[in-house]
Amino acid sequence: MSILVVGSVAFDTIATPSGRVTDILGGAATYFSLAASYFTEVRVVAVVGDDFTAENEAVFTKRGIDTRGIERTKGKSFRWGGRYLDNLNEAKTDFTELNVFEKFQPRIPKEYADTQFLFLANIHPSLQLAVRQEMNKVSLTGGDTMNFWIQGTPDELKQTLKSVDVLLINDTETKMLAAEKNLLRAANKVIALGPKALVVKHGEYGATIFFRENAFGVGSHPFRAPALPIDEVKDPTGAGDSFAGGFLGYIASQGEINREVLKRALFYGGVMGSFAVERFGTERLQQLSREEIDARFEIFRELTHLD
Amino acid sequence: MSILVVGSVAFDTIATPSGRVTDILGGAATYFSLAASYFTEVRVVAVVGDDFTAENEAVFTKRGIDTRGIERTKGKSFRWGGRYLDNLNEAKTDFTELNVFEKFQPRIPKEYADTQFLFLANIHPSLQLAVRQEMNKVSLTGGDTMNFWIQGTPDELKQTLKSVDVLLINDTETKMLAAEKNLLRAANKVIALGPKALVVKHGEYGATIFFRENAFGVGSHPFRAPALPIDEVKDPTGAGDSFAGGFLGYIASQGEINREVLKRALFYGGVMGSFAVERFGTERLQQLSREEIDARFEIFRELTHLD
Numbered sequence A, B: 001m002s003i004l005v006v007g008s009v010a011f012d013t014i015a016t017p018s019g020r021v022t023d024i025l026g027g028a029a030t031y032f033s034l035a036a037s038y039f040t041e042v043r044v045v046a047v048v049g050d051d052f053t054a055e056n057e058a059v060f061t062k063r064g065i066d067t068r069g070i071e072r073t074k075g076k077s078f079r080w081g082g083r084y085l086d087n088l089n090e091a092k093t094d095f096t097e098l099n100v101f102e103k104f105q106p107r108i109p110k111e112y113a114d115t116q117f118l119f120l121a122n123i124h125p126s127l128q129l130a131v132r133q134e135m136n137k138v139s140l141t142g143g144d145t146m147n148f149w150i151q152g153t154p155d156e157l158k159q160t161l162k163s164v165d166v167l168l169i170n171d172t173e174t175k176m177l178a179a180e181k182n183l184l185r186a187a188n189k190v191i192a193l194g195p196k197a198l199v200v201k202h203g204e205y206g207a208t209i210f211f212r213e214n215a216f217g218v219g220s221h222p223f224r225a226p227a228l229p230i231d232e233v234k235d236p237t238g239a240g241d242s243f244a245g246g247f248l249g250y251i252a253s254q255g256e257i258n259r260e261v262l263k264r265a266l267f268y269g270g271v272m273g274s275f276a277v278e279r280f281g282t283e284r285l286q287q288l289s290r291e292e293i294d295a296r297f298e299i300f301r302e303l304t305h306l307d
Helices: A028-036 A054-061 A099-103 A125-134 A147-152 A154-161 A171-178 A183-192 A239-253 A259-276 A290-304 B028-036 B054-061 B099-103 B125-134 B147-152 B154-161 B171-178 B183-192 B239-253 B259-276 B290-304
Strands: A002-006 A010-016 A019-026 A041-048 A066-072 A078-084 A091-097 A117-120 A140-143 A166-170 A197-201 A207-211 A223-225 B002-006 B010-016 B019-026 B041-048 B066-072 B078-084 B091-097 B117-120 B140-143 B166-170 B197-201 B207-211 B223-225
Touching: A002 A028, A002 A125, A002 A239, A019 A028, A028 A041, A028 A054, A028 A239, A028 A259, A041 A099, A054 A066, A078 A099, A117 A125, A117 A239, A125 A154, A140 A239, A147 A154, A147 A171, A166 A171, A166 A239, A171 A183, A171 A197, A183 A197, A183 A207, A197 A239, A197 A259, A207 A259, A223 A259, A223 B290, A239 A259, A259 A290, A290 B223, B002 B028, B002 B125, B002 B239, B019 B028, B028 B041, B028 B054, B028 B239, B028 B259, B041 B099, B054 B066, B078 B099, B117 B125, B117 B239, B125 B154, B140 B239, B147 B154, B147 B171, B166 B171, B166 B239, B171 B183, B171 B197, B183 B197, B183 B207, B197 B239, B197 B259, B207 B259, B223 B259, B239 B259, B259 B290
Parallel strands: A002 A041, A002 A117, A010 A078, A041 A066, A117 A140, A140 A166, A166 A197, B002 B041, B002 B117, B010 B078, B041 B066, B117 B140, B140 B166, B166 B197
Antiparallel strands: A010 A019, A078 A091, A197 A207, A207 A223, B010 B019, B078 B091, B197 B207, B207 B223
């Protein structure tokens, strides 16, 4: 099975307690596609400037990722600068230069039309909706969003959420979107907006998936996957997109979509997030093997498994 | 097997988004002993004033808890007032009246001398140490502490930690005690101070147990138990002590102490904490059945269980 991700490819300048890097390859679509590439065929739709080099592209193609949907335009690529201080769960933005990303109009190559899975990374909800409507034959659509759209374009976002099957956001975003401080009640309110399932990412405490009643299985019991305690988080950037890549990549690799598949996918999401933060940028995600991934999946499983 | 808890019996005045209560029975030893009473024989050492009624005592005795170690003195019992605002994980203290608790000198009845398990609830570390030295034949000692002692009496606390087998504290306390912001590194530093295992409570995200290398089993892999998403936390007071009561009560009920027992105990801790917060004060903990507890244990197990 194949999965299409639509989102940003960017150059990031990052400072963490472990060090600093300048203009390294990043962006939600980059992290997502690298993480998903260990599970399934991945296709990307994004826009970059003339600063995107052959070497940058090779990061994708070496992992077998289809880059025909990465559009080149004149100008500079999206650039973001930020730092993590004491709280590694929260970035302080130093600068955001949208550059060519400001006028991003996702164009889906006709070769991508048969893609079965779709991930709408964190872009304007109206662009997400346009892509979703064009890709109206997919088996499953995952989506992301952020406080900027929740507060700035709530109507457009709610329109988009009606056609997203699984939304992946964090605790703060869930509570903000639902205008509700209790997580369980907030999750139920978000699910009432459209998604069949909601994945809430808790950073170092793992993630919970909440289900609409009888979606993908019986009942609506939530399920939790842990995160592994790590002795050094070098760079948290991209952890959420790597989580989404592991989660949806694993789902796309399976013959069917049911609760058991989604539960294991939640663990694989955590696994890919845990690899991502071990090095700056996408370094660790470029050099994994499926054996390493499955070995860590077993460690995650053992972490909460009672005999 | 039996377990002795030494700590506070108090009257609490609590405000949460769900309501307010005045002068209800509380205190660490109360929550702990009620939670543990569903698993094993419980004995209490505490001090109360002449405001402690027969009705208050019946809360203990109805659950079969041995109250011969609850000393009566002239004056008022310990009283605490606090409120929980948006963040249910953190209480804002309105007042603390130590009253008879100020001069608490734990006196252990001679009938308690054969107790096999010990829990040192959150009191001055020097009092904890004195009790520990007197109860020098116990199989396992659990302990609690708080920021007040970590910052105020660090030397006494470190002395006490040398003879505590399992310390149960939260994330903030762990990082403060270790002077280290990364949880895994902080946990290892705390274990180096003496405990064979450290249980870090994450509030709504569950708890993690970290082991000293080869303590209670092979290796030092941590283990995590989830917490159940709850749609209304009425009153978080006593959740941590109820957790400790479920955790140590379950251990005391088993014939041996090994990793599998400690893992299941971590789940039982979460179970008892989840019951405690459903009602104000100890109301819910007074009226449980072992069947309800085991049914919720199964829900917790399913919450993270992969087939």
